[in-house]
Amino acid sequence: MKLLRHGPKGQEKPGMLDAQGVIRDLSSVLNDINGDTLAPGVLAKLAAINPAELPAVPAGTRLGSPVTGMTNxxxxxxxxxxxxxxxxxxxxxxxxxxxxxxxxxxxxxxxxxxxxxxxxxxxxxxxxxxxxxxxxxxxxxxxxxxxxxxxxxxxxxxxxxxxxxxxxxxxxxxxxxxxxxxxxxxxxxxxxxxxxxxxxxxxxxxxxxxxxxxxxxxxxxxxxxxxxxxxxxxxxxxxxxxxxxxxxxxxxxxxxxxxxxxxxxxxxxxxxxxxxxxxxxxxxxxx
The missing domain is CATH 3.90.850.10 (Fumarylacetoacetase-like, C-terminal domain)
Incomplete structure:
Protein backbone atom coordinates (compact mmCIF):
# COMPACT_ATOMS: atom_id res chain seq x y z
CA MET A 1 0.00 0.00 0.00
CA LYS A 2 1.26 3.46 -0.93
CA LEU A 3 0.00 6.32 1.22
CA LEU A 4 0.51 9.99 0.41
CA ARG A 5 -0.62 13.54 1.09
CA HIS A 6 -1.85 15.78 -1.72
CA GLY A 7 -2.74 19.44 -2.07
CA PRO A 8 -1.27 22.91 -1.45
CA LYS A 9 1.29 23.44 1.30
CA GLY A 10 -0.39 23.47 4.67
CA GLN A 11 -3.64 22.13 3.21
CA GLU A 12 -2.65 18.59 2.29
CA LYS A 13 -5.22 15.81 2.32
CA PRO A 14 -4.63 12.07 2.79
CA GLY A 15 -4.56 9.76 -0.19
CA MET A 16 -3.36 6.47 -1.59
CA LEU A 17 -1.96 5.32 -4.91
CA ASP A 18 -3.96 2.61 -6.69
CA ALA A 19 -2.53 -0.22 -8.78
CA GLN A 20 -2.93 1.81 -11.97
CA GLY A 21 -0.96 4.75 -10.58
CA VAL A 22 -4.01 6.93 -9.93
CA ILE A 23 -4.02 8.98 -6.72
CA ARG A 24 -7.18 8.38 -4.69
CA ASP A 25 -8.46 10.75 -2.00
CA LEU A 26 -8.81 9.33 1.52
CA SER A 27 -10.43 12.41 3.10
CA SER A 28 -13.67 10.53 3.75
CA VAL A 29 -11.74 7.95 5.77
CA LEU A 30 -8.92 9.89 7.50
CA ASN A 31 -8.08 13.42 8.54
CA ASP A 32 -4.41 13.04 7.61
CA ILE A 33 -1.47 10.64 7.34
CA ASN A 34 0.24 10.89 10.73
CA GLY A 35 1.26 8.77 13.69
CA ASP A 36 -2.34 7.82 14.47
CA THR A 37 -2.84 6.60 10.90
CA LEU A 38 0.18 4.32 11.13
CA ALA A 39 -1.13 2.13 13.95
CA PRO A 40 -1.28 -1.49 12.72
CA GLY A 41 -5.07 -1.69 13.09
CA VAL A 42 -5.63 1.46 11.05
CA LEU A 43 -3.27 0.30 8.31
CA ALA A 44 -5.13 -3.02 8.15
CA LYS A 45 -8.44 -1.18 7.65
CA LEU A 46 -6.92 0.99 4.91
CA ALA A 47 -5.53 -2.07 3.15
CA ALA A 48 -9.05 -3.51 2.97
CA ILE A 49 -10.42 -0.50 1.09
CA ASN A 50 -11.18 -0.83 -2.62
CA PRO A 51 -9.35 2.20 -4.08
CA ALA A 52 -11.72 2.28 -7.05
CA GLU A 53 -14.47 3.42 -4.67
CA LEU A 54 -12.48 6.52 -3.68
CA PRO A 55 -12.48 9.79 -5.66
CA ALA A 56 -9.58 10.25 -8.07
CA VAL A 57 -7.31 13.23 -7.48
CA PRO A 58 -6.63 15.35 -10.59
CA ALA A 59 -3.35 14.60 -12.31
CA GLY A 60 -0.68 17.15 -11.54
CA THR A 61 -1.87 17.84 -8.00
CA ARG A 62 1.02 18.72 -5.70
CA LEU A 63 2.22 16.05 -3.28
CA GLY A 64 3.49 16.92 0.17
CA SER A 65 5.53 14.84 2.56
CA PRO A 66 3.65 11.50 2.91
CA VAL A 67 3.53 11.77 6.69
CA THR A 68 3.15 14.72 9.05
CA GLY A 69 3.05 15.48 12.75
CA MET A 70 6.20 13.57 13.61
CA THR A 71 8.19 14.25 16.77
CA ASN A 72 11.61 13.46 15.31
Missing part, protein backbone atom coordinates in the same frame (compact mmCIF):
# COMPACT_ATOMS: atom_id res chain seq x y z
CA UNK A 73 13.48 13.53 12.02
CA UNK A 74 16.54 11.45 12.83
CA UNK A 75 19.56 11.04 10.55
CA UNK A 76 22.44 8.59 10.46
CA UNK A 77 25.83 9.73 9.18
CA UNK A 78 28.47 7.77 7.26
CA UNK A 79 26.38 4.60 7.24
CA UNK A 80 27.53 3.24 3.89
CA UNK A 81 31.00 1.69 3.69
CA UNK A 82 31.55 2.95 0.14
CA UNK A 83 30.38 6.48 1.04
CA UNK A 84 32.70 6.61 4.05
CA UNK A 85 35.55 5.57 1.76
CA UNK A 86 34.84 8.31 -0.80
CA UNK A 87 34.95 10.99 1.91
CA UNK A 88 38.14 9.59 3.43
CA UNK A 89 36.44 8.83 6.75
CA UNK A 90 36.90 5.75 8.89
CA UNK A 91 33.73 3.62 9.09
CA UNK A 92 32.09 4.38 12.45
CA UNK A 93 32.11 1.79 15.21
CA UNK A 94 28.64 2.93 16.33
CA UNK A 95 25.95 4.78 14.37
CA UNK A 96 26.46 8.54 14.05
CA UNK A 97 23.10 10.00 15.10
CA UNK A 98 21.98 13.59 14.56
CA UNK A 99 18.68 15.44 14.16
CA UNK A 100 17.25 17.26 11.17
CA UNK A 101 15.02 20.26 11.83
CA UNK A 102 11.31 19.53 11.37
CA UNK A 103 11.25 22.79 9.40
CA UNK A 104 13.40 21.17 6.70
CA UNK A 105 10.61 18.76 5.69
CA UNK A 106 9.67 19.25 2.03
CA UNK A 107 7.44 17.71 -0.60
CA UNK A 108 9.01 15.30 -3.12
CA UNK A 109 8.50 17.65 -6.08
CA UNK A 110 8.89 20.98 -4.29
CA UNK A 111 11.76 23.35 -4.99
CA UNK A 112 14.92 23.10 -2.89
CA UNK A 113 16.06 26.55 -1.78
CA UNK A 114 19.81 27.21 -1.93
CA UNK A 115 20.58 29.25 1.22
CA UNK A 116 21.99 32.75 0.75
CA UNK A 117 25.78 32.69 0.32
CA UNK A 118 25.77 28.87 0.28
CA UNK A 119 28.84 27.44 -1.40
CA UNK A 120 28.44 23.74 -0.68
CA UNK A 121 24.84 22.53 -0.92
CA UNK A 122 24.92 18.78 -1.58
CA UNK A 123 22.52 15.89 -2.22
CA UNK A 124 22.08 12.59 -0.35
CA UNK A 125 19.63 9.92 -1.52
CA UNK A 126 18.49 7.99 1.55
CA UNK A 127 16.15 5.17 2.53
CA UNK A 128 13.81 6.57 5.17
CA UNK A 129 12.18 4.35 7.78
CA UNK A 130 8.82 5.53 9.10
CA UNK A 131 7.91 4.38 12.59
CA UNK A 132 4.43 2.97 13.25
CA UNK A 133 4.45 2.19 16.97
CA UNK A 134 6.43 3.64 19.87
CA UNK A 135 9.94 2.19 20.08
CA UNK A 136 11.71 2.58 23.40
CA UNK A 137 14.76 0.47 24.32
CA UNK A 138 13.81 -2.18 21.78
CA UNK A 139 15.94 -5.17 20.83
CA UNK A 140 17.15 -5.84 17.31
CA UNK A 141 14.90 -8.90 17.24
CA UNK A 142 11.85 -6.73 17.91
CA UNK A 143 12.88 -3.64 15.93
CA UNK A 144 11.07 -4.36 12.67
CA UNK A 145 7.75 -4.73 14.50
CA UNK A 146 7.83 -0.94 14.97
CA UNK A 147 8.13 -0.11 11.26
CA UNK A 148 5.10 1.21 9.38
CA UNK A 149 6.85 1.65 6.06
CA UNK A 150 9.54 3.28 3.97
CA UNK A 151 10.01 6.33 1.78
CA UNK A 152 12.58 8.05 -0.40
CA UNK A 153 14.44 10.85 1.36
CA UNK A 154 16.99 13.43 0.29
CA UNK A 155 19.13 14.59 3.20
CA UNK A 156 20.16 17.84 1.53
CA UNK A 157 23.26 19.18 3.26
CA UNK A 158 25.21 22.44 3.31
CA UNK A 159 28.70 21.06 3.83
CA UNK A 160 30.37 24.30 4.97
CA UNK A 161 27.78 24.74 7.73
CA UNK A 162 27.93 21.02 8.49
CA UNK A 163 31.67 20.57 8.85
CA UNK A 164 33.53 23.87 8.76
CA UNK A 165 31.54 26.09 11.13
CA UNK A 166 31.76 24.23 14.40
CA UNK A 167 31.50 20.61 15.50
CA UNK A 168 27.76 19.90 15.13
CA UNK A 169 26.29 18.55 11.90
CA UNK A 170 22.68 19.57 12.54
CA UNK A 171 22.95 23.16 11.35
CA UNK A 172 24.15 22.08 7.91
CA UNK A 173 21.15 19.78 7.56
CA UNK A 174 18.27 21.87 8.83
CA UNK A 175 17.82 24.63 6.27
CA UNK A 176 14.30 25.17 4.95
CA UNK A 177 13.39 22.63 2.20
CA UNK A 178 16.44 20.43 3.01
CA UNK A 179 14.29 17.36 3.76
CA UNK A 180 12.32 16.20 0.69
CA UNK A 181 10.35 13.07 1.62
CA UNK A 182 8.19 10.83 -0.55
CA UNK A 183 6.47 10.68 -2.99
CA UNK A 184 4.69 8.09 -0.87
CA UNK A 185 4.97 5.98 2.23
CA UNK A 186 5.22 2.34 1.12
CA UNK A 187 4.02 -0.02 3.83
CA UNK A 188 6.55 -2.59 4.97
CA UNK A 189 4.61 -5.55 3.55
CA UNK A 190 5.61 -4.29 0.08
CA UNK A 191 9.32 -4.15 1.00
CA UNK A 192 10.35 -7.68 1.96
CA UNK A 193 14.07 -6.81 2.25
CA UNK A 194 15.04 -3.18 2.92
CA UNK A 195 18.70 -4.20 2.62
CA UNK A 196 18.40 -5.04 -1.08
CA UNK A 197 17.15 -1.82 -2.68
CA UNK A 198 18.84 0.00 -5.53
CA UNK A 199 19.01 3.79 -5.07
CA UNK A 200 20.09 6.67 -7.26
CA UNK A 201 20.46 10.42 -7.75
CA UNK A 202 20.59 12.21 -11.11
CA UNK A 203 21.68 15.84 -11.33
CA UNK A 204 20.71 17.53 -14.60
CA UNK A 205 20.17 14.12 -16.18
CA UNK A 206 23.56 12.67 -15.18
CA UNK A 207 23.69 9.75 -12.77
CA UNK A 208 25.71 10.82 -9.72
CA UNK A 209 24.66 8.24 -7.13
CA UNK A 210 24.05 4.61 -8.06
CA UNK A 211 24.12 2.48 -4.95
CA UNK A 212 22.34 -0.10 -2.85
CA UNK A 213 21.12 -0.40 0.71
CA UNK A 214 23.15 -3.62 0.79
CA UNK A 215 26.28 -1.58 1.61
CA UNK A 216 24.87 -0.12 4.85
CA UNK A 217 27.25 -0.51 7.77
CA UNK A 218 24.36 -0.68 10.24
CA UNK A 219 21.17 -2.15 8.82
CA UNK A 220 17.62 -0.96 9.44
CA UNK A 221 17.05 -3.40 12.28
CA UNK A 222 20.23 -2.33 14.05
CA UNK A 223 19.52 1.37 13.59
CA UNK A 224 16.02 1.25 15.07
CA UNK A 225 17.27 -0.67 18.09
CA UNK A 226 20.27 1.62 18.58
CA UNK A 227 18.40 4.90 18.23
CA UNK A 228 15.63 3.69 20.56
CA UNK A 229 18.21 3.36 23.34
CA UNK A 230 18.76 7.15 23.38
CA UNK A 231 15.73 8.69 21.61
CA UNK A 232 12.19 7.42 22.03
CA UNK A 233 10.76 6.83 18.57
CA UNK A 234 7.13 7.87 18.21
CA UNK A 235 4.60 6.90 15.52
CA UNK A 236 5.25 9.02 12.46
CA UNK A 237 8.93 9.61 13.25
CA UNK A 238 11.34 9.28 10.34
CA UNK A 239 14.87 7.86 10.27
CA UNK A 240 17.10 8.89 7.34
CA UNK A 241 19.44 5.90 7.24
CA UNK A 242 22.46 7.28 5.36
CA UNK A 243 23.57 7.68 1.77
CA UNK A 244 25.62 5.66 -0.75
CA UNK A 245 28.62 7.14 -2.61
CA UNK A 246 28.35 9.77 -5.31
CA UNK A 247 27.66 12.94 -3.32
CA UNK A 248 29.20 16.22 -4.44
CA UNK A 249 31.58 16.28 -1.48
CA UNK A 250 33.13 13.01 -2.62
CA UNK A 251 33.76 13.92 -6.25
CA UNK A 252 37.34 13.48 -7.46
CA UNK A 253 39.54 15.30 -8.16
CA UNK A 254 37.41 18.31 -7.20
CA UNK A 255 34.21 18.28 -5.14
CA UNK A 256 31.32 20.22 -6.66
CA UNK A 257 27.99 21.37 -5.32
CA UNK A 258 24.52 22.47 -6.32
CA UNK A 259 23.59 25.87 -7.65
CA UNK A 260 20.24 27.41 -8.52
CA UNK A 261 18.53 26.15 -11.66
CA UNK A 262 19.46 22.47 -11.46
CA UNK A 263 17.18 19.41 -11.49
CA UNK A 264 17.52 16.49 -9.08
CA UNK A 265 15.92 13.09 -9.50
CA UNK A 266 16.24 10.95 -6.39
CA UNK A 267 14.79 7.46 -6.29
CA UNK A 268 14.78 4.07 -4.62
CA UNK A 269 13.63 0.81 -6.15
CA UNK A 270 9.98 0.16 -5.33
CA UNK A 271 9.58 3.42 -3.38
CA UNK A 272 9.25 5.92 -6.22
CA UNK A 273 11.25 8.92 -7.35
CA UNK A 274 11.46 12.56 -6.36
CA UNK A 275 12.07 15.38 -8.81
CA UNK A 276 13.16 18.75 -7.45
CA UNK A 277 14.49 22.03 -8.83
CA UNK A 278 17.06 24.10 -6.98
CA UNK A 279 16.18 27.78 -6.67
CA UNK A 280 17.91 30.81 -5.21
CA UNK A 281 16.69 32.25 -1.92
CA UNK A 282 14.45 35.22 -2.71
CA UNK A 283 13.86 36.71 0.74
CA UNK A 284 15.60 39.50 2.57
CA UNK A 285 19.08 38.72 3.87
CA UNK A 286 21.15 40.75 6.31
CA UNK A 287 24.76 40.45 5.22
Missing amino acids: LICIGLNYADHAAETGAEPPKEPIVFLKSLGALNGPFDDIIIPPHSRKTDWECELCVIIGTTARYVSEADAMNHVAGYAVGNDVSEREWQAERGPTWDKGKGFETFGPLGPWLVTKDEVPDPQALRMWTDVDGKREQDGSTATMIFNVRQLISYVSQCITLHPGDVIFTGTPPGVGLGKKPTPWFLKAGQELRVGIEGLGEQRSRTVAYQGAYAS
Whole structure:
Protein backbone atom coordinates (compact mmCIF):
# COMPACT_ATOMS: atom_id res chain seq x y z
CA MET A 1 0.00 0.00 0.00
CA LYS A 2 1.26 3.46 -0.93
CA LEU A 3 0.00 6.32 1.22
CA LEU A 4 0.51 9.99 0.41
CA ARG A 5 -0.62 13.54 1.09
CA HIS A 6 -1.85 15.78 -1.72
CA GLY A 7 -2.74 19.44 -2.07
CA PRO A 8 -1.27 22.91 -1.45
CA LYS A 9 1.29 23.44 1.30
CA GLY A 10 -0.39 23.47 4.67
CA GLN A 11 -3.64 22.13 3.21
CA GLU A 12 -2.65 18.59 2.29
CA LYS A 13 -5.22 15.81 2.32
CA PRO A 14 -4.63 12.07 2.79
CA GLY A 15 -4.56 9.76 -0.19
CA MET A 16 -3.36 6.47 -1.59
CA LEU A 17 -1.96 5.32 -4.91
CA ASP A 18 -3.96 2.61 -6.69
CA ALA A 19 -2.53 -0.22 -8.78
CA GLN A 20 -2.93 1.81 -11.97
CA GLY A 21 -0.96 4.75 -10.58
CA VAL A 22 -4.01 6.93 -9.93
CA ILE A 23 -4.02 8.98 -6.72
CA ARG A 24 -7.18 8.38 -4.69
CA ASP A 25 -8.46 10.75 -2.00
CA LEU A 26 -8.81 9.33 1.52
CA SER A 27 -10.43 12.41 3.10
CA SER A 28 -13.67 10.53 3.75
CA VAL A 29 -11.74 7.95 5.77
CA LEU A 30 -8.92 9.89 7.50
CA ASN A 31 -8.08 13.42 8.54
CA ASP A 32 -4.41 13.04 7.61
CA ILE A 33 -1.47 10.64 7.34
CA ASN A 34 0.24 10.89 10.73
CA GLY A 35 1.26 8.77 13.69
CA ASP A 36 -2.34 7.82 14.47
CA THR A 37 -2.84 6.60 10.90
CA LEU A 38 0.18 4.32 11.13
CA ALA A 39 -1.13 2.13 13.95
CA PRO A 40 -1.28 -1.49 12.72
CA GLY A 41 -5.07 -1.69 13.09
CA VAL A 42 -5.63 1.46 11.05
CA LEU A 43 -3.27 0.30 8.31
CA ALA A 44 -5.13 -3.02 8.15
CA LYS A 45 -8.44 -1.18 7.65
CA LEU A 46 -6.92 0.99 4.91
CA ALA A 47 -5.53 -2.07 3.15
CA ALA A 48 -9.05 -3.51 2.97
CA ILE A 49 -10.42 -0.50 1.09
CA ASN A 50 -11.18 -0.83 -2.62
CA PRO A 51 -9.35 2.20 -4.08
CA ALA A 52 -11.72 2.28 -7.05
CA GLU A 53 -14.47 3.42 -4.67
CA LEU A 54 -12.48 6.52 -3.68
CA PRO A 55 -12.48 9.79 -5.66
CA ALA A 56 -9.58 10.25 -8.07
CA VAL A 57 -7.31 13.23 -7.48
CA PRO A 58 -6.63 15.35 -10.59
CA ALA A 59 -3.35 14.60 -12.31
CA GLY A 60 -0.68 17.15 -11.54
CA THR A 61 -1.87 17.84 -8.00
CA ARG A 62 1.02 18.72 -5.70
CA LEU A 63 2.22 16.05 -3.28
CA GLY A 64 3.49 16.92 0.17
CA SER A 65 5.53 14.84 2.56
CA PRO A 66 3.65 11.50 2.91
CA VAL A 67 3.53 11.77 6.69
CA THR A 68 3.15 14.72 9.05
CA GLY A 69 3.05 15.48 12.75
CA MET A 70 6.20 13.57 13.61
CA THR A 71 8.19 14.25 16.77
CA ASN A 72 11.61 13.46 15.31
CA LEU A 73 13.48 13.53 12.02
CA ILE A 74 16.54 11.45 12.83
CA CYS A 75 19.56 11.04 10.55
CA ILE A 76 22.44 8.59 10.46
CA GLY A 77 25.83 9.73 9.18
CA LEU A 78 28.47 7.77 7.26
CA ASN A 79 26.38 4.60 7.24
CA TYR A 80 27.53 3.24 3.89
CA ALA A 81 31.00 1.69 3.69
CA ASP A 82 31.55 2.95 0.14
CA HIS A 83 30.38 6.48 1.04
CA ALA A 84 32.70 6.61 4.05
CA ALA A 85 35.55 5.57 1.76
CA GLU A 86 34.84 8.31 -0.80
CA THR A 87 34.95 10.99 1.91
CA GLY A 88 38.14 9.59 3.43
CA ALA A 89 36.44 8.83 6.75
CA GLU A 90 36.90 5.75 8.89
CA PRO A 91 33.73 3.62 9.09
CA PRO A 92 32.09 4.38 12.45
CA LYS A 93 32.11 1.79 15.21
CA GLU A 94 28.64 2.93 16.33
CA PRO A 95 25.95 4.78 14.37
CA ILE A 96 26.46 8.54 14.05
CA VAL A 97 23.10 10.00 15.10
CA PHE A 98 21.98 13.59 14.56
CA LEU A 99 18.68 15.44 14.16
CA LYS A 100 17.25 17.26 11.17
CA SER A 101 15.02 20.26 11.83
CA LEU A 102 11.31 19.53 11.37
CA GLY A 103 11.25 22.79 9.40
CA ALA A 104 13.40 21.17 6.70
CA LEU A 105 10.61 18.76 5.69
CA ASN A 106 9.67 19.25 2.03
CA GLY A 107 7.44 17.71 -0.60
CA PRO A 108 9.01 15.30 -3.12
CA PHE A 109 8.50 17.65 -6.08
CA ASP A 110 8.89 20.98 -4.29
CA ASP A 111 11.76 23.35 -4.99
CA ILE A 112 14.92 23.10 -2.89
CA ILE A 113 16.06 26.55 -1.78
CA ILE A 114 19.81 27.21 -1.93
CA PRO A 115 20.58 29.25 1.22
CA PRO A 116 21.99 32.75 0.75
CA HIS A 117 25.78 32.69 0.32
CA SER A 118 25.77 28.87 0.28
CA ARG A 119 28.84 27.44 -1.40
CA LYS A 120 28.44 23.74 -0.68
CA THR A 121 24.84 22.53 -0.92
CA ASP A 122 24.92 18.78 -1.58
CA TRP A 123 22.52 15.89 -2.22
CA GLU A 124 22.08 12.59 -0.35
CA CYS A 125 19.63 9.92 -1.52
CA GLU A 126 18.49 7.99 1.55
CA LEU A 127 16.15 5.17 2.53
CA CYS A 128 13.81 6.57 5.17
CA VAL A 129 12.18 4.35 7.78
CA ILE A 130 8.82 5.53 9.10
CA ILE A 131 7.91 4.38 12.59
CA GLY A 132 4.43 2.97 13.25
CA THR A 133 4.45 2.19 16.97
CA THR A 134 6.43 3.64 19.87
CA ALA A 135 9.94 2.19 20.08
CA ARG A 136 11.71 2.58 23.40
CA TYR A 137 14.76 0.47 24.32
CA VAL A 138 13.81 -2.18 21.78
CA SER A 139 15.94 -5.17 20.83
CA GLU A 140 17.15 -5.84 17.31
CA ALA A 141 14.90 -8.90 17.24
CA ASP A 142 11.85 -6.73 17.91
CA ALA A 143 12.88 -3.64 15.93
CA MET A 144 11.07 -4.36 12.67
CA ASN A 145 7.75 -4.73 14.50
CA HIS A 146 7.83 -0.94 14.97
CA VAL A 147 8.13 -0.11 11.26
CA ALA A 148 5.10 1.21 9.38
CA GLY A 149 6.85 1.65 6.06
CA TYR A 150 9.54 3.28 3.97
CA ALA A 151 10.01 6.33 1.78
CA VAL A 152 12.58 8.05 -0.40
CA GLY A 153 14.44 10.85 1.36
CA ASN A 154 16.99 13.43 0.29
CA ASP A 155 19.13 14.59 3.20
CA VAL A 156 20.16 17.84 1.53
CA SER A 157 23.26 19.18 3.26
CA GLU A 158 25.21 22.44 3.31
CA ARG A 159 28.70 21.06 3.83
CA GLU A 160 30.37 24.30 4.97
CA TRP A 161 27.78 24.74 7.73
CA GLN A 162 27.93 21.02 8.49
CA ALA A 163 31.67 20.57 8.85
CA GLU A 164 33.53 23.87 8.76
CA ARG A 165 31.54 26.09 11.13
CA GLY A 166 31.76 24.23 14.40
CA PRO A 167 31.50 20.61 15.50
CA THR A 168 27.76 19.90 15.13
CA TRP A 169 26.29 18.55 11.90
CA ASP A 170 22.68 19.57 12.54
CA LYS A 171 22.95 23.16 11.35
CA GLY A 172 24.15 22.08 7.91
CA LYS A 173 21.15 19.78 7.56
CA GLY A 174 18.27 21.87 8.83
CA PHE A 175 17.82 24.63 6.27
CA GLU A 176 14.30 25.17 4.95
CA THR A 177 13.39 22.63 2.20
CA PHE A 178 16.44 20.43 3.01
CA GLY A 179 14.29 17.36 3.76
CA PRO A 180 12.32 16.20 0.69
CA LEU A 181 10.35 13.07 1.62
CA GLY A 182 8.19 10.83 -0.55
CA PRO A 183 6.47 10.68 -2.99
CA TRP A 184 4.69 8.09 -0.87
CA LEU A 185 4.97 5.98 2.23
CA VAL A 186 5.22 2.34 1.12
CA THR A 187 4.02 -0.02 3.83
CA LYS A 188 6.55 -2.59 4.97
CA ASP A 189 4.61 -5.55 3.55
CA GLU A 190 5.61 -4.29 0.08
CA VAL A 191 9.32 -4.15 1.00
CA PRO A 192 10.35 -7.68 1.96
CA ASP A 193 14.07 -6.81 2.25
CA PRO A 194 15.04 -3.18 2.92
CA GLN A 195 18.70 -4.20 2.62
CA ALA A 196 18.40 -5.04 -1.08
CA LEU A 197 17.15 -1.82 -2.68
CA ARG A 198 18.84 0.00 -5.53
CA MET A 199 19.01 3.79 -5.07
CA TRP A 200 20.09 6.67 -7.26
CA THR A 201 20.46 10.42 -7.75
CA ASP A 202 20.59 12.21 -11.11
CA VAL A 203 21.68 15.84 -11.33
CA ASP A 204 20.71 17.53 -14.60
CA GLY A 205 20.17 14.12 -16.18
CA LYS A 206 23.56 12.67 -15.18
CA ARG A 207 23.69 9.75 -12.77
CA GLU A 208 25.71 10.82 -9.72
CA GLN A 209 24.66 8.24 -7.13
CA ASP A 210 24.05 4.61 -8.06
CA GLY A 211 24.12 2.48 -4.95
CA SER A 212 22.34 -0.10 -2.85
CA THR A 213 21.12 -0.40 0.71
CA ALA A 214 23.15 -3.62 0.79
CA THR A 215 26.28 -1.58 1.61
CA MET A 216 24.87 -0.12 4.85
CA ILE A 217 27.25 -0.51 7.77
CA PHE A 218 24.36 -0.68 10.24
CA ASN A 219 21.17 -2.15 8.82
CA VAL A 220 17.62 -0.96 9.44
CA ARG A 221 17.05 -3.40 12.28
CA GLN A 222 20.23 -2.33 14.05
CA LEU A 223 19.52 1.37 13.59
CA ILE A 224 16.02 1.25 15.07
CA SER A 225 17.27 -0.67 18.09
CA TYR A 226 20.27 1.62 18.58
CA VAL A 227 18.40 4.90 18.23
CA SER A 228 15.63 3.69 20.56
CA GLN A 229 18.21 3.36 23.34
CA CYS A 230 18.76 7.15 23.38
CA ILE A 231 15.73 8.69 21.61
CA THR A 232 12.19 7.42 22.03
CA LEU A 233 10.76 6.83 18.57
CA HIS A 234 7.13 7.87 18.21
CA PRO A 235 4.60 6.90 15.52
CA GLY A 236 5.25 9.02 12.46
CA ASP A 237 8.93 9.61 13.25
CA VAL A 238 11.34 9.28 10.34
CA ILE A 239 14.87 7.86 10.27
CA PHE A 240 17.10 8.89 7.34
CA THR A 241 19.44 5.90 7.24
CA GLY A 242 22.46 7.28 5.36
CA THR A 243 23.57 7.68 1.77
CA PRO A 244 25.62 5.66 -0.75
CA PRO A 245 28.62 7.14 -2.61
CA GLY A 246 28.35 9.77 -5.31
CA VAL A 247 27.66 12.94 -3.32
CA GLY A 248 29.20 16.22 -4.44
CA LEU A 249 31.58 16.28 -1.48
CA GLY A 250 33.13 13.01 -2.62
CA LYS A 251 33.76 13.92 -6.25
CA LYS A 252 37.34 13.48 -7.46
CA PRO A 253 39.54 15.30 -8.16
CA THR A 254 37.41 18.31 -7.20
CA PRO A 255 34.21 18.28 -5.14
CA TRP A 256 31.32 20.22 -6.66
CA PHE A 257 27.99 21.37 -5.32
CA LEU A 258 24.52 22.47 -6.32
CA LYS A 259 23.59 25.87 -7.65
CA ALA A 260 20.24 27.41 -8.52
CA GLY A 261 18.53 26.15 -11.66
CA GLN A 262 19.46 22.47 -11.46
CA GLU A 263 17.18 19.41 -11.49
CA LEU A 264 17.52 16.49 -9.08
CA ARG A 265 15.92 13.09 -9.50
CA VAL A 266 16.24 10.95 -6.39
CA GLY A 267 14.79 7.46 -6.29
CA ILE A 268 14.78 4.07 -4.62
CA GLU A 269 13.63 0.81 -6.15
CA GLY A 270 9.98 0.16 -5.33
CA LEU A 271 9.58 3.42 -3.38
CA GLY A 272 9.25 5.92 -6.22
CA GLU A 273 11.25 8.92 -7.35
CA GLN A 274 11.46 12.56 -6.36
CA ARG A 275 12.07 15.38 -8.81
CA SER A 276 13.16 18.75 -7.45
CA ARG A 277 14.49 22.03 -8.83
CA THR A 278 17.06 24.10 -6.98
CA VAL A 279 16.18 27.78 -6.67
CA ALA A 280 17.91 30.81 -5.21
CA TYR A 281 16.69 32.25 -1.92
CA GLN A 282 14.45 35.22 -2.71
CA GLY A 283 13.86 36.71 0.74
CA ALA A 284 15.60 39.50 2.57
CA TYR A 285 19.08 38.72 3.87
CA ALA A 286 21.15 40.75 6.31
CA SER A 287 24.76 40.45 5.22
